[in-house]
Amino acid sequence: MREAVLATEVKAAGSRNPGIDALRGLAIVLVVFNHLGIRMPLEKSALAAVLPTWLLNRLNWNGYEAVYVFFVISGFLIAGNALRRWGSLAAIDARAFYARRFARIVPCLLVLLVVLSVLHLLGVQDYVIHRAGQSLPRALLSALGLHLNWYEGKTGYLPGNWDVLWSLSIEEAFYLGFPLACLLLRRRALLVPPLVLLALSLPWARAALHGNEIWLEKAYLPGMAAIATGVLGALLADVCLPPRRTAVMLGWLGAAGLGAVLLDGGALWHFLRDGYMLVLTLSTLCLLLCCRWRSTHGRVPPWRGFGWLRAWGRLSYEIYLTHMFVVFAVVRAYRAWSGDPAYGWLWYLPALGLCWLLGRMVERLLSTPCERWLRARLTGAAWREHADVQQDRMVRRMPSAAWSPGRD
Template sequence: MQPAESTPPVHVHAAARNPGIDLLRGLAIVLVVFNHIGLRIPLKKTALADVLPTWLLSRLNYNGYEAVFVFFVISGFLIAGNALRRWGSLGQIDMRAFYARRFARIMPCLLALVGVLSVLHLLGVQDYTITRAGQSLPRAIVAALGLHLNWYEGQTGYLPGNWDVLWSLSIEEVFYLAFPVVCLLTRRRRVLVPMLALLALSMPWTHAALSGNEIWQEKAYLPGMSAIAIGVLGALLASRWQAPPRTLTLLAWLGPIGLVAVMLDGAVLWHLLHDGYLLVLTLSTLCLVLVSQQRQSHGAGRPVRGLGWLRSWGRLSYEIYLSHMFVVFAVVRLFRLSGADQRLGFLWYLLALPLCWLLGAAVERWLSTPCERWLRHRLAKSGYIDTTAFNAAGESGATP
């Protein structure tokens, strides 16, 4: 195999948005929102339990953690795929440009969120005040901006909900801090791929090894990074492989079957595989991502009619993820103050969901996109990046 540096860089525009991947990402962010509402207004305690089985309602409410792992796989696939298109190989990745792009995409919303949460804490607003012993606002800020909020929660306990969502961002961005360095040091695929495969396959063991601390087990770096590594491996595979039609059909069946098995009957899979069920989840996600990418590359990636609303959730997934807890807290607070019948609690989902989308769309329109454009322009003037194909493929990936 030739060294990676011998492959000429590919200076092309980033790929257009993939409707299949946006759809999958939209489903994941809706499950996250359902999870955070469901912890406070469980669907199984509403009138829906009269017409739907309680196990189904519970699965709708309690797949938020699994949804984040879906985001991790998509993130690895998109960001590695975009790097391959820009530089021809991961061994030729431009470290400065890579970091500059990540900074422009992630930091505006992150800084804004931390600033708003800090003000709400100082004002003593309920649901936003850090009160747990051993925790403080300065330390939470350092953990959020220092990309170790997951570790901080594992040591001190859960932070208020709006801070808590940043655990996955810590995992993702630490991975991407190391990613270009590892790519440049290894250079060759035959070195990089086994390392990524080892990280990916370690997921069940690294997850199980932390069972003594529930928070840390859920939010530790290595299991999440394993999911991102699976996405990166998928991007490397997709860059060299055109799936035969029968293989594509097989992947199109295996992906949904695996996801449905995890999302709707995770207890059975847990009984059979224990922590290995996460591999079923992430590999099933990769199957669907590969199918979406292959179909788009063959010009067959037409959007499914009637699901544009869900794809729009996928396009706004990063903004919705960071901002949705403001809506969740407000709606739940209003639900409780109104003395509404618990059996009608499902109706409050109908209020919360469009508000989450509207807030995410407002954040995207008035904050994240303008700031990202401005930062990219400034960084381009400084010679760090070019300004072509701005955010065409939805690079934020996952954090979601």
């Protein structure tokens, strides 16, 4: 029995979906562009003479929407992994589930908080918590207690490297209750209706929050609605396999919807108001289902020329946590060099390269070794560590692949 389970886990760990990882890569690139654009807007650069202003604006101001794409992907992958690992959500092993989430999230998070605390205490510019009502101990408590989003809603924005943790508070709060809900409700007929209600509540949840800009962006319910959308997608993918042509058509529908939101969200807002976010989450879900179903029908070769984007997707968590170090450093270098807005766009490419390199270094030296070690110890099963070793060997044989369900 143990050998059979091991074989199943190794097979699942080795399966990779380049389409899903490219979507993750697009999302994290948009987040980085957003944080660069706040400080070096493309619309004020020399690119405005050759590219439409609306396009430059959309490149810079889709970071918030990109995080919601991440939420949907997270729900889809983590619920899908649970279904493959335990057969059904009713059979989920809560202890193992929490151990895997802890091993994936906590090592990088703790190191980040230690580094940020040291920089704050040393008084390094861009890293000092200085707003009235905010303090280092309280910021640490909010980050570790999964309510940094609520803390910012009450006291204002924290420095950039702290601020990115708001989405982690929402995501991990959801996953604290997820296995308990699965074990309590057990049957899909009982689990699906509340997930559907939660997923569809997104526009109304946002509409009820207008008036507090920060809380509108970072409240729990809208983010959890996006995660629930992904969970529903995983449940659908587990019981349904449409023809390849249907999957492709669904992918085109998702691409059209996602493109409409990212390229002209203002127009959608004019007609749909907060409903445009539902277009975003459902379009992302369509793309995820297309990627999953097409890979089930047979191997789908990754698009040439997008390997870099898939590589970004594979490192999305590490890049997300660390990219603000690069953003602050590059912006300071830009201002020291000339600070001319016309040349701001020239700093984007080196910033992207440095973000990836920093994320790769963190993944190789910290994230993967700690995750493997913690999973083996927390689950108390040496054979799981062996499964991770087999996964790493398979990854090295497949350098062009960029998605592993075991990494979420």
